[in-house]
Amino acid sequence: MVSRERVVKAVHAVAPRGSRARLLLFLESLPAEELAQSCVTDADDDELIYDYIALKAQGGSSTGAHPDAEHPRDQQQGPAGAMASPEAALNLDSLCPRGAQAAKCVVSRLMHLGKCIGTAVRVAWAAGDEPMGDIVLTARHCVEEGGACLSGLCAFDGDLAFLAARPDLDVAVFRGPRGRGLRLMQHALLPGGDIWLLSFPLPVELEFAATSAAAAGAGGAAAATAATADEVPTVDRGTVSRIGPTGLSAVASFNTGMRDSSGGAVLCGPCALAGLYTCLLWHLQGLGEAGSSTSSSSGGASASSTPPATVERDPACMWTPPPDAAVDAVDAAAGDVGKAAELSWINIPHKSCASMFTTATALWQLLQQVGEGPRDPLEVAQTAATALTRRLTKRGRRSER
Helix, strand or coil: CCCCHHHHHHHHHHCCCCCCCHHHHHHHHHCHHHHHHHHCCCCCCCHHHHHHHHHHHCCCCCCCCCCCCCCCHHHHHCCCCCCCCCCCCHHHHHHHCCHHHHHHEEEEEEHHHHHEEEEEEECCCCCCCCEEEEEEEHHHHHCCCCCCCCCCEECCCCCEEEEEEEECCCEEEEEEEEEEEEEEECCCCCCCEEEEEEECHHHHHHHHHHHHHHHHCCCCCHHHHHHHHHCEEEEEEEEEEEEEECCEEEECCCCCCCCCCCCCCCEECCCCEEEEEEEEEEECCCHHHHHEEEEECEECCCCCCCCCCCCCCCCCCCCCCCCCCHHHHHHHHHHHHHHHHHHHHCCCCCCCCEEEEEHHHHHHHHHHHHHHCCHHHHHHHHHHHHHHHHHHHHHHHHHHH
């Protein structure tokens, strides 16, 4: 069981601003016998207890078990509106106690031969205030080239070792430097909810490159400030627009889904990873069906191709997507001045692009397949409850003596 005081502490520690009052009012009306029958205990971490009470408040399941592919998120109940408060904001300092460098703990530039080719995310599932891990995720299309994984990849100031990938999820799993990471989201992802994207988009990086170089050349405090700012990712706020029928992918509205954003962390709170950013959905008028494509932020495959749902474990043997029909059509039009001018004219009003991301459900599934997945939260809670019962039993026996 979990005490009312412990739940209050967890709500204050994890609940987004704007939803705390609602949860605390619900907690006051919750009968003591229901808390006594809960699957969480005082020994569990704040996030697990918060997930339990938030689901309770919405009339959802109180098991605390992580949703999986057999139970799509769009079919589950959860803390709807928990992140939809207009005052809600992502506090990067809560990710790590190192102030402005907080976000560097959990997201990093994905480097290859000294060049940034995307964004990488480190995940963790250890209980406590400092979840640690060495599993690094990124978008698969960033690291696949010619049917093989690029060698010499680096992130978080260290080398990455390939573990696995899944083409249909567009996710690659690596083992990298150990450090603080993000927990996989354990409650339902619902359309209309607020989310954030942490990434290193190339246009933004280029915009500040000159300023950073000038500050670095000045030395002193200016150089130190520039070095710190250079490691902090771009933060963008968006909304969950739609969740796929399987719950493994979702569409969101973001403004900075540009080149090198692929692999970025999609968050639904300071430490909750809702998914991995993978690509943009775009359309060019004048190209027919070829103009509708899934265009990743640093390359990728046409929507007409169907990536296999198999786990790739050999970095030298990976599925290669076919050529992008839309890109071929644009290249063909470039040789025709009239056609190129027509395409430019009808597409001058730049249309908004929808962003795609692979959900935490899919990431959970892939990590379980690879054998690197976190334990089921319900199992963790039951283990903690069993350990607590044993300790109390031992104390009782000692007191009888």
